[in-house]
Amino acid sequence: MHIGNRIREVMKEKNMSAIAIAKIINCERTNIYNIYARKDINTKLLEQFCVILNHDFFKELSKDLSLKKNK
Incomplete structure (x- = not known):
């Protein structure tokens, strides 16, 4: 799984913008x-996204x- 892509997908599903997430975790939008x-x-950053x-x-x-x- 490409975790960055998955985070972007879930953000889109939840109608959360990069700007909103950046404000919450106190970082730049970039x-x-x-x-x-x-x-x-x-893992700590992933926990925040969770x-x-x-x-x-x-x-x-x-x-x-x-x-x-299992493959």
Whole structure:
């Protein structure tokens, strides 16, 4: 899973803008755009996205790992 793409998808589903997220986590909007390009992410930052977006990215990553393991 490309986590940056997935974060962007969930933000879009929840109608959250990069500007809104940046304000919440106290960073620049461009940092959010940089996160979209990432294939991986720091767990603490991912936890923040989970809370802000009310979405369990860790669960998705775990499911993705299980699928890869079973191939």
